[in-house]
Amino acid sequence: MRPSRSVSIAPALSSTCAPPGAQLRRTPPTEPRHASPATPLRPWFRTGRAFLPRPVTSGIHFPGVSAPTTHGLPMPIAGDLPPAHRPPSRPPDARAPLRRAEGGSPCLGRPPLALRRSTAIACAPALTALVVALVAIATDPMTVHGSELTPTRTWAPDPGEEGRDDRAIRLDSEDIRERQHETVADTLREEPGVHVQQTNRGAGAPIIRGQVGPGVLIVHDGVRINDATFRTGPNQYLNLFDPLSLERIELLRGTAGTTWGSDAIGGIVFLAPPPLLYRRGWGASLQQRFESADRAWLGSPDLNWSGESVSLRAGGSWSRHGELRTGGGEVVPASDYRKFTARGSIGLLTGPTTELELHYAGAFIRDAGRVDRLDDANVRFIDNDQHLAWTRFTIDGSGWRERVTLLGSFKRTREDTLRHDCTLGNVHGFDPVVRTTIDRLACIRGNPGEVAGRRTQRDTAWVPGWTATVEGELGDSGLHLAWGTDGQWTVVDRSEEFRFAAEDSGWIAGERRPGSYPDGAHMGLLGLWASGARPIALDDTHTLVPLAGVRVDHARAAADDVPDLGDVRYAWTGFTAHTGLEHRVGESFTLHAGWDQGFRAPNLQETTLVGNTGNFFEVPNDSLRPERANTLEAGVRMRSDVGSADIRLWTMRITDVIEREPTTFDGQDEIGGTEVVRRINAGRAELLGAEGAIESAAWNGLSLRATTGWVRGRTEDSEDWQPIRREPPLRYSAALRWDFTPWSSRITLVGEGAAAQTRIHRGDEGDPRICAVPDYPGVLWRDLGQSCPGTDGWFTLGLRVRQDLGERTTLRLRLSNLLDRSYRHHGSGLDAPGFSAMIGIENRWGASR
Template sequence: MAQEQVYLDGEDPEQDCGLTLSGKVLDHDTREPLIGATIYIEELQRGTLSDEYGNYHFHHLCRGSYTLKVTYIGYEEERQSFRLSASTVRNLSLHIDARQLRQVVITGERLQEQAQATETLQGRELEETRGLSLGESLKKLTGVSSVQTGPTVSKPVIHGLFGNRVVIMNNGVRHESQQWGNEHAPEIDPLNAQQMRVIKGAAGVRYGSDAIGGIVLVEPSALPDSAGIRGEVTLIGSTNNRMGTVAGMAEGKLRQLPLSWRLHTSVKKAGSAQAPRYNLDNTGFEEQNLAAMLGYKRQRFGAELYYSYFHTKLGFLSSAHIGNLTDLGNAIGRERPEETGSFTYSIARPYQDVTHHLLKAKASYQTGELGELQFTYGLQQNVRQEYDRHRNTGDRPQLDLDLQTHTTELVWEHKPFANISGSVGASTIWQNNSYAGGTRPLLPYFLNTTIGAFVAEKWRKDNLQLEAGIRYDNKSLDIKRWDTAEGVLRPSYTFHNFSGSLGALYDLGYHVTLSANVGYASRAPHSYELFANGLHNSAASFERGNPELVSEDAVNTMATINYHSNLRLNGELSLYYNTINNYIYLQILPDYALGIGGAYLQAEYMQANARFWGADLSFDYALTNRLTLNNKTSLVYAKNRETDSYLPFITPGRTDNTLRYSFENKSASRLSDSYLALGGLYVSRQSRSDAQSDPVLAAPDAYFLLHAEAGTNLQFGKQQVELGIVGSNLLNTSYRDYQNRLRYFADEMGRMIMFRIKVPL
């Protein structure tokens, strides 16, 4: 790390002003001399250049403390402070500026800001996911996978944990929807995001103590700060499900007022997906999104108003909607789904229709030199309607849930004093859930009121950063449920949940950063886990909540080594060990439930002490200046500590290796930033599963998928156009994924080529 302190102490009265400072300027990695580097003594305002051998010298210097600033194009600026008491030889070695070395922008944080492992999806990597859902996009990140329900529903999984254990922050507001359902994908338009960041492991302090698995931060780009209007149109199309997407964005800033705005909209439509050997009947979907943002910024005061609308209608694989256990047995026994149909854009029952509104108001105020005070209010409404494949039920859904959430947050982020920076805050959640009459009472009425407060501070000096944070949440849950025998029952609960974190970050020399973090988070059980009551049609299981559940708590220890700013090899390895006490999981019971439709599996929420551990590795190796190998590998293991048995639904080991060739930018060419990439994803069989963890069907085999990406910027006179092609499952491999809930019924999607054109206006 560069040092910035300047010593002005002890000027010797008896000046010796005949000293010489000399040395060589070298490349840190190759040790080659750098010719023509600028060496500047700040205190004396004297500078010189290194000669053809890399040598430099200053003569007639007095004794004293000096700061040397060395600059050279393509290298990072170096500052060195030292005390000169005799003529000295100092060799100065410079580090290549990684940003200038590569044509391709490096994604991911090069300089860590916090001790806890984070991954960022942005830039080119994010562009390559355009057209995919949020859950599918995040799979690009090491340590993140997804729980799927057919080809259309994908939920992010961090280190084996998902659902209520992963908090999603959508533009600074906790996304509140029916996250408990494995077939409920996050209602967020990824096309509106400029960056998606994942914080891995228990991270309850900042956004709520239920973040046992981690946090996903979806962030749109900042509003423009220079006057004028600009826009952008993106067109995406794909083979396979013949998806078409149109997205448009316009933004601007007024000249007279400090007011900026943005409008973003996207419309998606896809037909049924194709497995290599058959059509996946009724897996089409459509999605409409709108987001409007208005920002006001004066010197000290800033305000932001944001509204977003999300609507989707997505079909469910028709053959996965089954009745009883006999049907399930028949379905598993079939080579291919019973109904394959042929390609169509129309969506029939069973399908989901989900609408999500978010209104956000934020105000910020600079509290003098000390920091900034921020207040955020969020109003969300989530309406989820699920249409089963029943008889002639007209337009009526069978599940119709309405969730309304108000969130407030007040945070004071203070600037460093005495090397300490951080934030203090308080937040509230008020949430009400109800369902329409005549529909399935799968989830009871509930009212959730949560009040929390936190402090998170960082202390930084020289190479070391220490972090600590603590949070307390008080959650009260008032349930109203109808019981055939006893009428309306009103059980109520109060939960006290603490979270804490301790972390350290240490820069070991210039290229290596070590970090370690211990996080504690405690999650109150969700109403669904307490009072679920209903049939799950794709699992032939009857799910029941357990009113006796208590909060689950996790202690997650993580250590990360980050090797960065190197010429060839850069990467990161993190190891984690997560102990979860009272881990809540759905256990299939040995007895069947008998009903009018025959026999069903019975599943009940239970608690046990569990353990998750694993490793994430990611690295880039530059084979040449143009050709780079990228590796992303993640391993997750989990065990029920009480019975020493496997837990179901845990991510199998996966590794993705990609070779990327970046073409040179030629000034005469119309093309720039062109690249070509070819890679393979290998997902192992989940060997840590058995008849106890997966009683219905054993884990599927390992699989390997080939993928390729290419992109370029095309210049038409003054108009620039960004083009991209992404191909997935290029060998058209038939496979099934362990974390796809519909793996009993059908294969995954076959080959898909996705085309993308972005035109800035």
């Protein structure tokens, strides 16, 4: 039987995931995967420590090496023009003046003053936890208690039956490579409870349980990626990680605020890079692929070497994407972009039970065009840079400090947004007047004389973070405890706008203005948490696991000289908790019920930003309160010789929901034709959902897997109840797989689709991604006095083939949208790709994995 993907990255300790920064480890191959029926069950600990019966050993165990516009909207299509007249994704000289004007280091530069002043205060909790941990270790020498340090740690455990969070879904490296999707979000879209929204190429955001953007937490190898500059709503930050550079992806569906703090309302996406290995010698791999829908080329190399106590790993990826062909043959203009990633890791076994790791991951997206507001004279090209460095020190002990994990991280982000100021004209025959872009192709090209102007917004931020976690068992009581502290400090180093002037020779750097964020604006998060679980064996088969946890958080933000507000000061302290109960019947049945709390602190965009954020001109509100969520959930997981099933029912209530309301700025309700809004705590939201997955055991190499997810939500504002923003439609998928062992082949037929979505929030009625009128550029259904019909349902078929060519080479083929259907994911800014053929090859040398 194919292993179920509903495998936890976390224990039953809390029905949430592993603590921040925890470096979880695989169970060594020599150890039993599950406890025998005669052995009392002991759950996985909070951070994935395997409390399984095993022989008492000492030393270090080294595992052996195993072998455009949608709906027919008329527009000039760049792909149909002669090469000499095709618009470049970005004018070639648009960036040069800006880069020259910036000065300083092209990579990291000098830390901002606010960051330097706050370093001592920001790091105090982590330093305190470090001192406490080291004193505890020094006063009571560690012993290896029935386990040993396994240098093949990854941040999540291998599948186990003990103490799992059944809400979690795991995709291993083979699942990721088989799907061969462009983004992490697309890789997750076949999973229950996941809806994917994509405003433009180079972006992609998962909507999990009705939450998107900062309502979904991203964690990379234990490092919190969300920061205070994350845009509210769908964003592109998950695409800064290349799925082919990951060892696995795990998705936790549901609220998990007790362990992970702010933003973990809808769920958490965990990303695991390739692990550090020891005593493996050298290894290398190279993945390459080509896809026809956008003529994309991708390469991803990986190189590693390991000795007795040292492990080195380096890799990266590069990709170049052309303009996207959608179903029916239309081409999305300005949809080409480039992406580069780089990573490096060093592991050191500093002692019999200690390990030190140093990591770096960089990502760079270039020329990602956004044209969903093209008819409103709003065209943007976005560059994103991210530098992420982190270090982890892990100490294995016994008793109440069986594992101590200390993690520190530092992230630098830069986002450049180039905007073209295009010319609007009236659309004849409409009353009131409807205005749209006069020359759409010229608006994309942005050449001097064709558009009124050009400006670039640049935002740069520094984000240090830390976590400290202690976990273990309290004496012989069977009570497993985990506690820790974590924090993050976001500082806007520089926010500025450059306006370019037109000359005969082209665009030149002109006026420099303050950006949307005040320079030095900063926000800090600090949390302290504790969780516990105690399994109670009723007999040899039945086990009850009660679990509970509590957390206290403090958030603080400040910015000086904010327009219309002056100096902004924001602070909040609050508590979250969770409790639950699991009933396990051997390895075949698990029943779970739980209550979880979470929150989302207002970010710097909502409390300090002044400017155009795409669809609106936003002004800040420094009196916002955090959104708070309470989730009740029940689920059952069953396994037998014929297959497996996983069913989840949940309900969520969110109070102090942050929504937009119309306002004025400098006495105007529109700036540059864009509505002026601010964020307020509008009321509450109520959501109800169900998720399910079934999978059959293999029969003559054939197996079937089917998933579905349904969400229904409503939100209350000053007027009445209405559907939530971008409410996901009913989603479903099915995959029929045939493994032909004699030829080392696998063939998978995939069908996926969504029902129509006609439930539209009032705010979505002004969103052309959802409510544009087909064949009338710039016209919305509300301009005609009609209700928005929403998004049509769709269904597509695809085929995936994997062929092993010996032990070192794998050939992959994926055929998507076989019927070349024209369709759109609800809320997206462009149609999905039409028929596309992808061919990829992976070569491996030495001990590559």
